[in-house]
Amino acid sequence: MAAIVKSKVIVLRKIEYGDSSNIISVFSEKQGKMSVIIKGARSGKNKKTSSSDVMNLIELVTYQKENREVQYASQVDLISGFQKIKSNLELYKYAAAALELIYFLIMENETHEKLFRGIVRLLELIDSGKNNPKLLFAKYFLLLIEEIGYKINFSECASCMKDIINENKISFDYELGFLCKNCSDERMENNYFEKELFNLILCLSTKKSEYQYTDKLLDTVIIFFENYIKYHVPEFKGLQTLKIF
Ligand SMILES: [Zn+2]
Structure with missing residues (x-):
């Protein structure tokens, strides 16, 4: 047929x-x-x-x-044709990185309408030149992580289910997710997670449009997402686009 x-x-x-x-x-x-x-x-x-x-x-x-x-x-x-993106290297870098994520992380013939609407919106916003392309890209990266099945829980400890939003010390385990202070302390090895970084990722996951961030912190967020996906999808070797430019 x-x-x-x-x-x-x-x-x-x-x-x-x-x-x-x-x-x-x-x-x-x-x-x-x-x-x-x-x-x-x-x-x-x-x-x-x-x-x-x-x-x-x-x-x-x-x-x-x-x-x-x-x-x-x-x-x-x-x-x-998103001509403005194509004539500006800084805009192009993050738009191309989003396409690279889709190319490598989405299976053939698997429908993802939300991610499709998201990528069109992302390209339109980057093309408008009004928003920080790196921030827009980080937001899309987080959406993609959720949509391909690796959603990160920001509200509860992955081990004891305790509320972690107001904890002042938390850690992150690539297998389980975020852990509260008590659960972190019980473990042999800990990856304590900067609260500033946690708060920014939490903001990215909401519809909030105002963020407090530095450029360096955003880079750290993107590297964290890359490492998280590398852990779950071993074929993914990190974003080549961000290394080239
Ligand atoms: Zn806990």
């Missing part, structure tokens, strides 16, 4: 294929991550090639067959 599917997608990767085609990896609103071939994308007669550039939001019509690894695109229409 084949079906014609129209869907909004974000282009994650693009490679040239054969004489004139491109294969793009996309994150689709309806179908999650998938690979799509655009025949004749580089043949000059059509403009499909630039509309399918990495980071673009496009509307894609695909001719879909189950059990086929790469689907065929019959129509490609550009919705947004």
Whole structure:
């Protein structure tokens, strides 16, 4: 059975294929991550090639067959190219890092509508140039951690369930999560967690729009998220995008 599917997608990767085609990896609103071939994308007669550039939001019509690894695109229409992001290295760095997270951490054909809406919103906000791209990225990283099944509990000790928000000393265990002072003290090894860092992560997990942070603290948050995901997803080797720029 084949079906014609129209869907909004974000282009994650693009490679040239054969004489004139491109294969793009996309994150689709309806179908999650998938690979799509655009025949004749580089043949000059059509403009499909630039509309399918990495980071673009496009509307894609695909001719879909189950059990086929790469689907065929019959129509490609550009919705947004996020030109401001592409002309500013600092903006580009964090937008590209978000695409890298999706590319490596989301399974093929697994629908994640909330993450899709989130990435479109993230790119729009970064493109507007009004917000700190690093802060926006850290917020999206935390959303992604939750959505792929590794939600961190910020309210209770993972061992005794005691309220930890007001504890002045807490620790973090990669397997269990946050631990209260008593549970931390009972352990042989402790990773005491800075309260300032905990409070910032707690803020990122809410809809609050005002934060108190320093640039350095935000870097520490991002490294903490990377290490947490590395622990749970051993294939993940950390964000290459953040190392390059
Ligand atoms: Zn406890």
